[in-house]
Amino acid sequence: MDWKIAIYVYKNEVLSIFNHEKNEKEKIILAPYVTKNLIEIVSPTDDEIDEMVYFVSQNLDDGEAYTLSIGKNRNWYIATDDKAALNQLTRINFTKILTTPEIIKKWTENDNVSDSQIKLCLQNIQINGKFRPPKNSLLYTWWNGKVN
Template sequence: MQIVHSHLLLDACCVLNFCASGQLLGILKSIPVRVAVTQVVREQELQTLQRLEGEENDGASQFEAAIAQNLLITVDFESEEEAESFVNYAAILDDGESATGAIAVHRQWAMATDDKRAISFFRKETPQLQVLSTLEIVKHWSEEAGIDSQTLRDVLNLIRVKGRYMPPKSHPLHSWWETARQ
């Protein structure tokens, strides 16, 4: 996985999937650029993860540890243009995808999302924007860290069950997902 930008902004769905995997810190450490979330995503995700905490989900503590260890930074709008793009995108997309996309576009950063509508929108509107997915990042982490097949299977199954994520059959790594989960 090559990231052609200085930063990677994670959308809420990717944060949830990485937390569900139980491997958030390891995944973040494997990413070869600075990793960030928008203030909008941080606030939404922390609330979601805290609600899940009662289900013995350590996602909130992983998320806070990632921030405390500076593996994940939080960014907010720095210009009127970013804020205006956010408002424009929010007419079409959810707030998390809109904030992530607005900042990524204006700062020329990469973004990661699994939201099909957001992927389609940003590829059409801003083809220069590099858009990554949960699977691309998890596959990269598994290769970089030399993760054994049983651990990878467990991680992908946790993402499937706890993260409630299933890649569409059209995803370029769908067959990798299917094979690794067996």
């Protein structure tokens, strides 16, 4: 899977994550992944910027708006857990969506990840990312079975 990040998100949003064990923010450094071509930074076209403004008017934050606009216009998969973004994608009948549980489950299946590694990963997401799948997620039971 090719990973792409809107330049706005790269420069303004993917900066740090709070490490609860150390009680401090840790810097997120994506540059090595960009250098190795594992992540591509993408800039919006003029039309995508126009659509981004529309998404902002629909109460999405700038990062989600850029992501949705670029992904939709280029027919790429969009990875998000943001409820407002998911609602917008549903409203416009865009179905190429990946959520955190789907990404993690795919990773565990493709890379033969041990149960202890999965549990640690999910716990880190829950604690540091402050994310748990909603109860209506198709992978809610899978997630809870792995994390407990």
